[in-house]
Amino acid sequence: MSNLSVLFDAPILLVQLIVSGILVGAIFALVAYGMALLWGVMNIINIAQGEFVMIGGYIVFFLARAGVSPIFGIPIAAVVMYGFGLALYRSVIWRIIDQDMFISILATFGISILLQQLGNQLFGSDIRTLPSHLPSLFLAGGMVTVPEIKIVGFVAALAVGAALVVFLRYTRLGQAIRATAQNARAARVLGIDTDRVYAATFALNCAICGAAGGLVAMTWFIQPYLGLTYTLRSFMIVIVAGLGNLPGVILAGTGLGVVEQAAGFILGAEYQTAFVFLLLVVILVGRNMVLARQRRYLK
Amino acid sequence: MNFKLKTLAAMSVAAMLGAGVAQVASAADDTIVLGAAVSLTGKYATLGHNTQDGYNFTAKRINETGGVKVGSKHYKLKIAYYDDESTSARGAQLVERLIKQDHVNFVLGPYSSALTKAVAPITEKYKIPMVEGNGASRGLFTKGYKYLFAVLNTSDYYLRPAVAILAEEAKKEGRDPKSMKIAIAVENDNFSRDVRDGVLEDAKKYGMKVVIDDKLPPDLNDMSTTLTKVKALKPDALLISGHDKGAILGIRQVAAQKVYVPMLAMTHCDSAKVIKKFGKDANYAFCASQWDSNLTYKDRWFGNPQKFAEDFKKAYNYDPPYQVAESAAAVEVFADAIERAGSLDPQKVRDALTKTDMVTFYGPVKFDSTGKNVGKSMVLYQIQNGKYVVVAPSKWAKTKPIYPAPQWDKRQ
Numbered sequence: 128m129s130n131l132s133v134l135f136d137a138p139i140l141l142v143q144l145i146v147s148g149i150l151v152g153a154i155f156a157l158v159a160y161g162m163a164l165l166w167g168v169m170n171i172i173n174i175a176q177g178e179f180v181m182i183g184g185y186i187v188f189f190l191a192r193a194g195v196s197p198i199f200g201i202p203i204a205a206v207v208m209y210g211f212g213l214a215l216y217r218s219v220i221w222r223i224i225d226q227d228m229f230i231s232i233l234a235t236f237g238i239s240i241l242l243q244q245l246g247n248q249l250f251g252s253d254i255r256t257l258p259s260h261l262p263s264l265f266l267a268g269g270m271v272t273v274p275e276i277k278i279v280g281f282v283a284a285l286a287v288g289a290a291l292v293v294f295l296r297y298t299r300l301g302q303a304i305r306a307t308a309q310n311a312r313a314a315r316v317l318g319i320d321t322d323r324v325y326a327a328t329f330a331l332n333c334a335i336c337g338a339a340g341g342l343v344a345m346t347w348f349i350q351p352y353l354g355l356t357y358t359l360r361s362f363m364i365v366i367v368a369g370l371g372n373l374p375g376v377i378l379a380g381t382g383l384g385v386v387e388q389a390a391g392f393i394l395g396a397e398y399q400t401a402f403v404f405l406l407l408v409v410i411l412v413g414r415n416m417v418l419a420r421q422r423r424y425l426k
Numbered sequence: 427m428n429f430k431l432k433t434l435a436a437m438s439v440a441a442m443l444g445a446g447v448a449q450v451a452s453a454a455d456d457t458i459v460l461g462a463a464v465s466l467t468g469k470y471a472t473l474g475h476n477t478q479d480g481y482n483f484t485a486k487r488i489n490e491t492g493g494v495k496v497g498s499k500h501y502k503l504k505i506a507y508y509d510d511e512s513t514s515a516r517g518a519q520l521v522e523r524l525i526k527q528d529h530v531n532f533v534l535g536p537y538s539s540a541l542t543k544a545v546a547p548i549t550e551k552y553k554i555p556m557v558e559g560n561g562a563s564r565g566l567f568t569k570g571y572k573y574l575f576a577v578l579n580t581s582d583y584y585l586r587p588a589v590a591i592l593a594e595e596a597k598k599e600g601r602d603p604k605s606m607k608i609a610i611a612v613e614n615d616n617f618s619r620d621v622r623d624g625v626l627e628d629a630k631k632y633g634m635k636v637v638i639d640d641k642l643p644p645d646l647n648d649m650s651t652t653l654t655k656v657k658a659l660k661p662d663a664l665l666i667s668g669h670d671k672g673a674i675l676g677i678r679q680v681a682a683q684k685v686y687v688p689m690l691a692m693t694h695c696d697s698a699k700v701i702k703k704f705g706k707d708a709n710y711a712f713c714a715s716q717w718d719s720n721l722t723y724k725d726r727w728f729g730n731p732q733k734f735a736e737d738f739k740k741a742y743n744y745d746p747p748y749q750v751a752e753s754a755a756a757v758e759v760f761a762d763a764i765e766r767a768g769s770l771d772p773q774k775v776r777d778a779l780t781k782t783d784m785v786t787f788y789g790p791v792k793f794d795s796t797g798k799n800v801g802k803s804m805v806l807y808q809i810q811n812g813k814y815v816v817v818a819p820s821k822w823a824k825t826k827p828i829y830p831a832p833q834w835d836k837r838q
Contacts (some may be wrong), residue, residue, distance in 0.1 A: 272683040274683065388654075401643075
């Protein structure tokens with residue numbers, strides 16, 4: 128608890144924690160956004176989400192090695208991953224749509240193991256990083272430092288999020304995706320090719336993960352086994368935001384980031400993740416109580 | 427179609443089994459087979475391959491220079507491998523298979539403390555001696571194992587030299603070592619907790635105050651909170667341990683957030699290739715290592731550490747990290763003990779191992795009653811001008827440590 132008094136002595140550190148939290152959370156939120164989309168539209172919980180991030184990271188990494196600036200590498204990774212997503216949909220995912228959710232978890236779990244091991248075979252288990260070549264910003268007399276790459280990540284996350292909202296609201300495909308999410312059978316009756324919608328949604332999620340992977344490689348590091356962290360974290364963010372609440376995902380992602388930073392500072396890093404998961408339990412129990420009350424009124 | 431698929435599946439299974447069997451040929455009359463389950467796939471694949479390269483390179487060298495002499499007969503060394511897939515359960519299973527089905531009399535250790543921990547009870551059960559160079563956890567040597575021998579320093583010794591340097595520098599500045607403040611950030615696993623214990627013990631010895639003591643969860647990929655604390659509490663040294671990931675995160679984020687500490691010390695910088703990755707951002711960091719090719723030991727098979735490094739690079743096309751060296755040393759220790767035992771009997775070789783007292787290119791080897799090597803000491807580098815220079819132990823140090831590191835705005 129002595130760390131708490133440090134925070135009172137130097138409240139500017141709180142600003143640092145909040146800023147770091149928001150910037151860290153934004154990248155997680157981006158990954159969670161894709162997961163929410165997939166879950167909402169196709170009723171699939173994608174355990175391989177983190178592995179898609181990993182592959183995206185490696186694409187940007189190898190492009191950078193070949194001389195492509197990471198900033199351009201990110202959109203390329205997104206496009207490549209879109210194609211990858213389509214291929215994966217046509218080979219595996221279409222078989223598990225409309226099946227029990229347990230089947231989808233098993234199938235994507237299998238894909239995740241496969242991708243991990245393939246990544247390990249192809250790229251080796253070395254930890255790779257990309258130099259961002261961006262300086263850090265110093266605010267408040269050096270007490271608050273913000274690496275610019277994290278701002279780039281944050282802005283990119285926001286931009287992708289905004290682009291998705293616009294896409295879903297105003298384009299034909301976006302509307303078809305939303306219609307399918309609401310009621311797949313009705314959408315089919317009205318002439319929407321739901322199979323194509325599913326393929327596009329799945330590929331879109333892969334593209335989002337690909338872009339996020341590039342940001343991860345520039346901010347932290349990539350490794351064939353990093354996937355689980357991102358899968359778990361995005362799963363959690365989607366649950367906290369509530370299913371189908373896409374704008375809420377960004378809020379939940381950044382909020383959890385801030386809570387995590389604060390918990391790490393005050394309680395120590397060993398409780399950082401534990402605290403966030405504890406919070407998840409509290410939120411779930413709380414939400415269940417609210418829902419139970421509503422159900423009582425309905426009776 | 428279905429039939430074809432089935433045939434294909436059967437064929438591939440047969441091929442896999444065949445590959446497994448082919449690796450373990452039974453010992454011919456003039457060969458000694460050492461068994462090893464190492465991580466060729468999974469998360470330790472890179473370091474597992476280093477281990478395997480170290481074993482193979484040494485066995486080849488010993489064979490080329492006359493092999494192992496037992497009585498009047500010269501034997502060739504042969505190593506039988508399995509891939510433990512970086513998982514403990516698999517490692518234990520495979521070592522049991524090496525002993526029971528492949529009838530090996532001697533076992534070389536796997537990569538990492540976790541896997542060594544899983545394997546040691548098996549070798550103990552069958553009374554088969556194991557010499558290992560990659561399990562540094564202190565916990566391995568408190569269980570009373572009689573057939574386990576480690577050529578490396580246990581993990582609690584990794585960052586002790588850094589604490590010693592801090593105390594020396596404090597005295598030079600005319601400060602009481604008691605006034606020094608230490609921040610520790612370690613990954614919450616066996617290895618790093620041992621590193622932390624060593625630091626805590628030595629800090630206590632000097633009366634230093636530990637102001638930050640963070641244990642990072644293994645899935646954590648960001649240590650900015652710990653660094654915010656460092657900024658607030660201004661410790662004299664920040665000690666980080668978390669394998670490659672810890673070294674990379676430490677150097678990357680300390681530089682990105684321009685966190686100033688007079689001493690930044692960590693483990694695994696060399697295997698994480700921090701100089702190549704971060705260039706001058708890595709300058710002034712202290713790095714713990716088991717071994718360095720600039721040391722001046724003599725060796726029967728390789729001559730000296732420099733020769734070892736050169737010959738190894740010629741054969742495998744990369745500079746040997748210490749993981750290669752310690753694996754190589756394990757094979758040498760076996761060869762030496764088998765010759766002294768004058769027998770291929772596991773029990774006699776085990777007894778000879780307890781009396782080992784030799785100098786290798788990797789360092790002196792002498793086992794205490796728990797089986798750990800008390801002959802050698804850890805090496806501490808500092809990165810100066812983009813190069814590793816040895817700064818401790820002072821006996822082999824070429825250069826003096828730079829302490830305190832210059833402020834960030836004073837660096838070029």
